[in-house]
Amino acid sequence: MTKSLRLTLSLIFLGLNIATANAQQKPDARVTDLIQAGKVRVGLFPPQYIKDPKTGELKSVWVEVARAFAGRIGVELVLLERPTPPNVVECLKAGECDLVFLPFDARAANVGDFSSPFIQFEYTLLVPAGSAMRAISDADRPGVHIAAVRNHASTITLSRILKHAELVYAETPDPTFDLLRSGHADVMASTRNALLEFSDKLPGSRVLEDHYGANLNRVVVPKGHTERLAYINEFVEEAKASSLIQKAIDRAGPRGITVAPPGDSN
Numbered sequence: 001m002t003k004s005l006r007l008t009l010s011l012i013f014l015g016l017n018i019a020t021a022n023a024q025q026k027p028d029a030r031v032t033d034l035i036q037a038g039k040v041r042v043g044l045f046p047p048q049y050i051k052d053p054k055t056g057e058l059k060s061v062w063v064e065v066a067r068a069f070a071g072r073i074g075v076e077l078v079l080l081e082r083p084t085p086p087n088v089v090e091c092l093k094a095g096e097c098d099l100v101f102l103p104f105d106a107r108a109a110n111v112g113d114f115s116s117p118f119i120q121f122e123y124t125l126l127v128p129a130g131s132a133m134r135a136i137s138d139a140d141r142p143g144v145h146i147a148a149v150r151n152h153a154s155t156i157t158l159s160r161i162l163k164h165a166e167l168v169y170a171e172t173p174d175p176t177f178d179l180l181r182s183g184h185a186d187v188m189a190s191t192r193n194a195l196l197e198f199s200d201k202l203p204g205s206r207v208l209e210d211h212y213g214a215n216l217n218r219v220v221v222p223k224g225h226t227e228r229l230a231y232i233n234e235f236v237e238e239a240k241a242s243s244l245i246q247k248a249i250d251r252a253g254p255r256g257i258t259v260a261p262p263g264d265s266n
Contacts, residue, residue, distance in 0.1 A: 035074065041096065044081060045083060045085055059253070062217075084151060089112070092220060094191065100219075100220050101218070104216070111222065118219065119220065120215060122211035123191060124207060125210075128186075129203060146165050148169055149173055154189055158213075165265035237263070
């Protein structure tokens with residue numbers, strides 16, 4: 001092979017490598033708007049995060065998944081704290097959030113489109129020390145007061161099945177727990193992961209093994225962003241299959257959460 005031929009072939013291979021590299025680095029058109037903005041704004045509400053009291057850093061599997069998504073498309077992650085689920089829905093509706101995390105239900109159905117689920121967790125009850133309750137049915141009796149977060153998915157599900165017990169509401173998880181701790185409620189309803197955290201603060205309390213429903217958490221984007229949703233669905237399925245989400249749960253918690261099954265059969 002002559003020197004000039006070798007040089008020609010080397011230049012061809014170099015050109016092919018550069019073209020391949022450029023193709024790999026080319027932004028995905030489905031998330032061009034986020035890439036051009038240079039950031040992705042993610043709305044979160046308690047108990048979707050725990051804040052470090054010293055650093056202010058937010059920690060949870062939701063935060064980890066949001067961070068992985070932002071890293072995948074190469075933009076800054078902006079976490080927007082909101083007090084309640086309706087507040088993150090309003091954030092999405094107002095165009096102030098690019099995505100939020102919710103189960104598929106009526107709260108965001110008119111303003112958002114939903115990915116396949118990425119995590120799941122059960123709805124159950126926290127009972128104080130000395131309680132004889134062992135199952136959900138034990139709590140559904142006349143005179144029993146169940147503390148619940150207003151407009152929470154776990155509360156909406158429970159309200160549909162209760163026949164005798166009465167729900168007493170607070171707007172966010174902490175004051176709802178205070179209803180139980182202060183004796184203004186007999187039990188507290190919420191997600192297993194949240195109740196496990198509260199149980200640590202109430203000596204002798206127990207989270208029931210029984211459950212009355214489950215939350216399949218999804219990524220929600222503003223309605224009509226079909227291309228962004230398609231991209232996110234690919235991200236979600238890859239994150240489940242690659243153990244990214246399981247590692248995020250192991251690293252950041254909270255307890256009581258598992259990876260959702262592949263696809264979307266629910």
